[in-house]
Amino acid sequence: MSTVFISHSSKDNVAAEMLRQRLADRGYASLFLDFDPADGIPVGASWERTLYRQLQACDVVIVLYSAHHRDSNWCFAEIALARMGGKRVITLLIDPLEGQAIPSILGEHQFLDLRGGADDATFARLWRGLAELGISDEATRRWDPKRSPYPGMLAFSEAEAPVFFGRGDETRQIIELLNANKRRDSQRMLMILGGSGSGKSSIVRAGVIPKLRHDTQWWVIDPFRPGREPVAELAERLARAFGQPPDAGSALANELRRSSIPQVLLTLVRRTNRPDATPLLVIDQFEELLSGADERAAEFLRMIDAACASDHFAVQMMVTLRSDFLAVLEQRRDVPNLQRASSSMSVPPMDRRALRALITEPARLCALELEDGLADRLLEDTGTPDALPLLAFGLRVLWDRGHEDGRLTTAEYEALGGLGRVLAREADAVLDAVKRDDPTAYALLPGAFVRMSRLGEGGGFARAVSSWEDHPVAVRAAMRRFVDKRILMSRGENGVDRVEIAHEALFRTWGPLAQWLDEQIDVLRLVQFLRDSVGRFSRDGDEADLLRGPRLARIKELAQSGQIVLTPDEQSLVERSATAEKDRLLREGNVIGAVLADATLRSLLEPRLKPLIEELLAEQKTREASSAFGFYDLQARELADTVDAAKNIAQAQVRWHPREAALTGNTGARGNYIDVFTFPCCGKQVLSDGSVSQFRSDGCQVHEPEGSATKGVSPAE
Ligand SMILES: Nc1ncnc2c1ncn2[C@@H]1O[C@H](COP(=O)(O)OP(=O)(O)OP(=O)(O)O)[C@@H](O)[C@H]1O
Numbered sequence: 001m002s003t004v005f006i007s008h009s010s011k012d013n014v015a016a017e018m019l020r021q022r023l024a025d026r027g028y029a030s031l032f033l034d035f036d037p038a039d040g041i042p043v044g045a046s047w048e049r050t051l052y053r054q055l056q057a058c059d060v061v062i063v064l065y066s067a068h069h070r071d072s073n074w075c076f077a078e079i080a081l082a083r084m085g086g087k088r089v090i091t092l093l094i095d096p097l098e099g100q101a102i103p104s105i106l107g108e109h110q111f112l113d114l115r116g117g118a119d120d121a122t123f124a125r126l127w128r129g130l131a132e133l134g135i136s137d138e139a140t141r142r143w144d145p146k147r148s149p150y151p152g153m154l155a156f157s158e159a160e161a162p163v164f165f166g167r168g169d170e171t172r173q174i175i176e177l178l179n180a181n182k183r184r185d186s187q188r189m190l191m192i193l194g195g196s197g198s199g200k201s202s203i204v205r206a207g208v209i210p211k212l213r214h215d216t217q218w219w220v221i222d223p224f225r226p227g228r229e230p231v232a233e234l235a236e237r238l239a240r241a242f243g244q245p246p247d248a249g250s251a252l253a254n255e256l257r258r259s260s261i262p263q264v265l266l267t268l269v270r271r272t273n274r275p276d277a278t279p280l281l282v283i284d285q286f287e288e289l290l291s292g293a294d295e296r297a298a299e300f301l302r303m304i305d306a307a308c309a310s311d312h313f314a315v316q317m318m319v320t321l322r323s324d325f326l327a328v329l330e331q332r333r334d335v336p337n338l339q340r341a342s343s344s345m346s347v348p349p350m351d352r353r354a355l356r357a358l359i360t361e362p363a364r365l366c367a368l369e370l371e372d373g374l375a376d377r378l379l380e381d382t383g384t385p386d387a388l389p390l391l392a393f394g395l396r397v398l399w400d401r402g403h404e405d406g407r408l409t410t411a412e413y414e415a416l417g418g419l420g421r422v423l424a425r426e427a428d429a430v431l432d433a434v435k436r437d438d439p440t441a442y443a444l445l446p447g448a449f450v451r452m453s454r455l456g457e458g459g460g461f462a463r464a465v466s467s468w469e470d471h472p473v474a475v476r477a478a479m480r481r482f483v484d485k486r487i488l489m490s491r492g493e494n495g496v497d498r499v500e501i502a503h504e505a506l507f508r509t510w511g512p513l514a515q516w517l518d519e520q521i522d523v524l525r526l527v528q529f530l531r532d533s534v535g536r537f538s539r540d541g542d543e544a545d546l547l548r549g550p551r552l553a554r555i556k557e558l559a560q561s562g563q564i565v566l567t568p569d570e571q572s573l574v575e576r577s578a579t580a581e582k583d584r585l586l587r588e589g590n591v592i593g594a595v596l597a598d599a600t601l602r603s604l605l606e607p608r609l610k611p612l613i614e615e616l617l618a619e620q621k622t623r624e625a626s627s628a629f630g631f632y633d634l635q636a637r638e639l640a641d642t643v644d645a646a647k648n649i650a651q652a653q654v655r656w657h658p659r660e661a662a663l664t665g666n667t668g669a670r671g672n673y674i675d676v677f678t679f680p681c682c683g684k685q686v687l688s689d690g691s692v693s694q695f696r697s698d699g700c701q702v703h704e705p706e707g708s709a710t711k712g713v714s715p716a717e
Pocket residue numbers: 151152153154155156164165166167194195196197198199200201202203285320322358388389390392393503504
């Protein structure tokens with residue numbers, strides 16, 4: 001595909017050929033010149049259509065400006081089309097023009113004066129100009145051949161642009177759409193849509209951004225993922241983009257909250273040497289803002305929405321979004337401006353030619369030989385929905401294992417077990433090594449992977465943002481082994497070290513993970529419920545979002561046993577919920593429940609309650625027909641005959657007999673424990689010393705305990 005288009009009049013063919021030769025000598029292989037016998041318009045092709053296609057496809061247009069060019073309608077049309085397509089234009093003045101000025105349509109672009117002769121110094125300026133526009137073959141092809149040209153499961157980064165292939169058309173299309181949005185004031189956001197692993201992030205990071213960096217009309221802010229602190233993330237990128245010290249981030253975050261994104265950007269851009277450039281915010285994995293009920297995400301969405309409505313300064317945005325979240329976004333009521341001011345482009349699957357390029361071109365850059373037939377063999381295995389991430393991962397593993405001799409072979413590939421197995425095999429190997437070397441970590445790994453997962457929107461599982469702090473210390477070294485193999489990804493995010501599953505293909509291809517999630521689905525749901533509750537509570541402060549009952553108890557249990565590590569926000573919600581639960585139970589008269597909600601009182605009372613529970617359970621065996629006891633039975637079967645049973649009985653009573661079932665009693669005058677509880681369903685009472693004091697003749701088996709004490713008792717009716 002041509003990269004440089006030379007716009008010239010046929011009357012200036014000599015100058016055009018001289019330029020073509022200079023460019024070719026310099027290493028610019030991608031040229032389009034209409035009379036060029038090798039790269040130009042093929043004989044018999046439709047002249048106009050071919051020119052138009054080439055103009056669309058190129059990255060830069062070099063205009064050989066002369067009186068002939070000025071007088072040609074077609075040459076004028078070429079310039080107009082180039083501008084409409086957002087192309088970079090460099091003008092070379094090649095004849096005296098008899099004192100006429102350069103037309104305004106070219107005036108704002110770079111130009112070089114060749115009228116005094118085309119010497120090396122003048123061309124040196126052209127090479128510099130092209131390099132500044134990112135069109136230098138030298139610059140784009142620079143890649144350390146010792147470095148793997150196959151990044152693996154992670155999305156391509158900007159630094160990996162030289163080895164990013166197969167997405168030229170999409171990249172150009174996106175740039176054209178961005179330029180179109182910039183021209184139309186009503187459009188502020190371009191959404192790059194596609195399924196999981198379709199290549200959205202890579203196109204944006206390694207395709208579009210490197211090109212836009214060289215376009216002085218854009219001021220590209222480094223891309224970021226929203227993560228847990230989207231406003232802070234944005235502030236940090238702004239500080240970096242506008243040369244502010246790293247600690248300016250928090251002041252900028254405050255400023256963003258106090259005023260608005262456009263206002264802050266206006267101030268920042270105005271202070272630079274390109275005050276008219278349009279800032280471009282790039283938000284990757286936009287769906288992170290839409291899953292769950294996080295207040296920080298909602299706050300950020302409100303800011304973005306306001307930026308879409310702002311008419312005093314136009315900020316453009318480009319976001320990547322999983323297609324399955326489009327419906328979620330459309331249903332939201334709090335982002336009407338975003339919905340109105342956004343356009344979208346869907347990333348198509350890569351065709352066979354593009355897939356072949358991503359296999360063979362990076363190899364060429366590193367002078368790595370691919371055995372004949374290897375590319376075809378790899379392509380045969382790309383028919384699955386996860387083809388792209390699996391192919392990327394497979395190529396990476398092939399490189400790691402086989403590049404030393406400068407050659408990758410089909411046999412080496414077959415030894416990996418094909419694309420469908422390569423990821424699972426790598427993960428299995430790490431898991432086996434952990435099992436052998438570190439049994440403690442091995443036992444904790446399922447919990448760690450569960451913590452890095454969540455239930456996806458369209459069924460299935462999705463990765464969740466987690467930080468290293470969320471995981472027990474004992475499992476972290478084992479997790480690092482997965483990071484080393486690029487199965488997990490570790491990255492810094494606003495001063496916090498995150499760790500997460502590198503790609504969701506892992507959920508679909510690695511058996512042990514599927515099994516852990518299956519076994520611990522209740523834990524996963526609980527953790528997700530907890531995350532959502534933290535989000536809702538921090539947003540609305542509504543007591544209804546505090547945790548209660550069995551859920552709260554289970555989360556506390558999981559945290560105490562070290563199976564999950566609570567974040568500070570989660571910890572504080574759990575503590576707050578526990579206090580509220582105790583108050584509520586006390587208000588309702590459920591003294592046992594309240595006592596059990598309090599760790600100190602619980603430890604005091606636990607041994608005393610146990611005999612009662614045992615007795616109730618024994619009694620229930622003889623009274624299957626009693627609905628009340630039948631219910632206890634249900635509870636008791638699920639739980640051990642420990643105080644957990646009492647807790648469940650207490651909670652269940654509140655749930656099933658909200659009015660009369662609450663256990664009643666008095667807190668003792670000594671304040672720290674209970675004198676008596678009455679179970680209204682059967683009239684049983686238990687004193688603080690654990691003995692059963694009285695019975696009601698309602699069908700329950702009656703027996704008098706020895707030496708029962710009734711001190712301080714005021715029995716319930
Ligand atoms: N042009 C390409 N050449 C080689 N590998 C690619 C290319 N595009 C994407 N990949 C690889 O495909 C995988 C998925 O790419 P990427 O992460 O960009 O997709 P995505 O659509 O953003 O995925 P997600 O929905 O998970 O965010 C990655 O392993 C990436 O390295």
